[in-house]
Amino acid sequence: xxxxxxxxxxxxxxxxxxxxxxxxxxxxxxxxxxxxxxxxxxxxxxxxxxxxxxxxxxxxxxxxxxxxxxxxxxxxxxxxxxxxxxxxxxxxxxxxxxxxxxxxxxxxxxx
Amino acid sequence: xxxxxxxxxxxxxxxxxxxxxxxxxxxxxxxxxxxxxxxxxxxxxxxxxxxxxxxxxxxxxxxxxxxxxxxxxxxxxxxxxxxxxxxxxxxxxxxxxxxxxxxxxxxxxxxxx
Numbered sequence: 001x002x003x004x005x006x007x008x009x010x011x012x013x014x015x016x017x018x019x020x021x022x023x024x025x026x027x028x029x030x031x032x033x034x035x036x037x038x039x040x041x042x043x044x045x046x047x048x049x050x051x052x053x054x055x056x057x058x059x060x061x062x063x064x065x066x067x068x069x070x071x072x073x074x075x076x077x078x079x080x081x082x083x084x085x086x087x088x089x090x091x092x093x094x095x096x097x098x099x100x101x102x103x104x105x106x107x108x109x110x111x
Numbered sequence: 112x113x114x115x116x117x118x119x120x121x122x123x124x125x126x127x128x129x130x131x132x133x134x135x136x137x138x139x140x141x142x143x144x145x146x147x148x149x150x151x152x153x154x155x156x157x158x159x160x161x162x163x164x165x166x167x168x169x170x171x172x173x174x175x176x177x178x179x180x181x182x183x184x185x186x187x188x189x190x191x192x193x194x195x196x197x198x199x200x201x202x203x204x205x206x207x208x209x210x211x212x213x214x215x216x217x218x219x220x221x222x223x224x
Contacts, residue, residue: 045212098146098159
């Protein structure tokens, strides 16, 4: 069964800290997504990657295909980064249009 | 910047009633999706739609659910006879292709009483 596992489930850190959120998935994905869900519920796509590394501002996403693992890093974290971060995979093969979501990591950055 | 919109933002209905949730995907996108998130749980895929027909559906998307693109801009999700367990946030998303980023709408919070 296609699964996406995230850790940690909850993370509280101080402003300025370097944050890492981890995601592991089953074999056979075509792409890995990182999304951010705000307290009001809205979902924003942060990254889509299938190999290597992507960077946008203070956010960095990496993926290791051999280890079936991806990480989302936040440098110089800020209270406005507080949100739920979700890893989601699109599995390749027939009948795999939709994303399979992890449970999310609830991040709180304290000032 | 183009965005996916959804209406209504909140809907309260009685069990057994029909509801229609509406979405306007980004105009040049070709793939459309519905997802749901029950309170406190992870987001789940319901259905994808391409070229005016369902491309894929999950086990959740049973005969009570249907989707339609009635007029070339709107994309709707209908629940024929709502159950208490249909209470959830429903998200619409769209993308140019399966290989590209999916853009999510703000969601419709459905409460079935």
